[in-house]
Amino acid sequence: MTATDTAPFPPTPTPATKVPPRKGNPWRPTFGGVWLVTRVELLRRRPSVKGYIFYGLLLAAILALGILVAVVAGDDMTSTPLELVLVLVLGAGMLIGPSLSATSINGDSGEGVLAPLQMTHLTAGDLAVGKLLASWFVSFAVLVTTAPFLLYAYSRSGWHWHELLTVLGVIMAVVLVSTAIGLAWSAIAARAVASVSLAHLTTGFFLIGTLVIFAFTMPLVSETVTNGQRYIDWERLTPEQSEALDEAYMTGDFSQLDAESYVCVEDTWDMSVAHTERTAWMVLVNPVVVIGEVSPIVSTETYEEDGRAAPGLFAMMHQMVSSARIGPTEFDLESSSYDECAELVRWAEAGTQTWDDSEWEDQWAEQQEEQANYPRAPWLGLAVQAVLFVGSMAIVIRRLRVPYRTLRTGTRVA
């Protein structure tokens, strides 16, 4: 486009090769295409100076946190710092991944840079997977950032390296799934605001919603256990009896007490016991629970002999989840009764107050141990994640295929 009267027009570049004809499936992702789209997306998101400063601050904060924990913690083995980093990586990934992916299709379309790519030989799958990976790599960068502290925390966690790798793999997979969900919302919703909120709502539903629903459905699966109790009817005691009883409780000397003479009343009270074994699957769908369920089992009794740290966050979570999965024990369901009068007689005979708690304590410890060692159950959660992933990507690819049959309402092709 030189001015007519000045330079002659430069010769048309003669292409050495013609554009190769487009072959193959119109939607299936290809290796080259995916890599190209990922590269474009990453180049576009290359951080500015401000971005690098923010990234530096983040790195500094993580390192500071690491040093703080290292200083404060004693020499004992502990898995808590490791678990904190893992939670941090998961949290950051689940915030960042969907935020980026949820603006990636409707945003591009609004900016007018999507359709020119759809005109090329790239398939819908290339665009979908490339955009997914580009958003996911940013979460991956967070993981890399935390690596120094992660290694330190790992060294004193008592975990085995393959356990760490498994958990990291699952964390990145869960982040990938929420990134894919964000991308799907971006393909469905016309406005970036809507798709970002919907993406975070979806993530939030799985993180918090599942727990809330689990809690709210408890009454539906509860049964009522009637407990009986007998206790001394204080209102019908003579002043002497009352005084003697007070005296006995104060001094702990029950030998002078005429226990048989006290008037007792009987009463019953209802307690509801939830059959959480029927609803525990809701909790298992939760991504954080999935992480907990793939992390190592730590026995509450034998962790020291096993060379592990005391049960940390994930082990506790596993215990709680197992408790929900096991549901109420026979002991929980059995009517219990408390008999103050009988206790009084017993104490009067013994001359002093005695407690027989060993049975309780044994039972509690046994229950803890059973819960801690209960087999892990990540599969349901992982299956749900897989379904979400496949579904989201199917939506994205369908919506990216041209020619468009329908458009997002209120948008143009671009």
Place this chain on the structure above:
Amino acid sequence: MSILEEAPPMTEAIMARGVARAFGSVKAVQNATLSVQAGKVTALIGPNGCGKTTLMLMLAGLLKPDAGEIRVAGADPRTDSAAVRAAIGWMPDQLGSWDNLTCLQTLTLVGRAYRIPQAEARAKGLALLHRVHLDEFADRPTRVLSRGQKQRLSLARALVNDPSVLLLDEPANGLDPRSRVELREFVREIAAEGAAVLVSSHVLAELDEMVDDAVFMSKGSTLGDDAAAMVAHARTRYRVWALDEVKLREALTGGNVPFEEAEGGVIVSIADQTEAAYALAWLVGQGVQVHRFGPAGSALEQTYMAMDEERR
């Protein structure tokens, strides 16, 4: 652009018949019929919102028509939209660019998306940047480009795959006068190389000198032969200005020449250049002091205005 050497001569690069497309209850395109010849520039003219962009999207293979037949470079977008897209260079009306990438990166990556090898794609990017006079911006991010420069980058991007069909949606929007002249020459050259060019624009005076054919659109429908006849008629209209208008009218009335009034002069109908030369000589011979004599403005503009009049 080697399409002419390698493919059998094909004159109809774009053929559309009875194409329709609705968005919900809005009938964007109702009945569009047009054909664009290879090696020619065809204008798509119509008021805002008459369905030009929608029609172009359907021709580009980005949007499915509800009804009608389309052939682009011999392929049917419904069954082989990939082949259609591969043959087309599309310059959208919306200017989008990857802000953080340089102009050269943009073109190279688009070339890669057409599966052109890296080195070749880069060479091609450089050549195209040179062609649209953006050499100096090769290594600068596209966000620094002005509107007109982005327009040119967008044009270069449309040419990356050596298209045999070029669809330009409002390419002259936002261009300065020099760039418009350049665009006009550029488009003519691409057509001379054998590509079919369909260009939509409001800047009718520009189009007048650029196009071989024109397709008019109104309310979602193309106006076929009627509009063509109107353009042909408009091309016969000459405007005559004289120092003494009364004398001019008297001469015309005396010579039995029909004329219509226009601001500052009269409009007469003249078939061709020979007749124009003869008419001017005759008028001067009648003693009329003619000071201006020439075609009555843009033929396309006149047709557009006449069409617009009908619309109201």
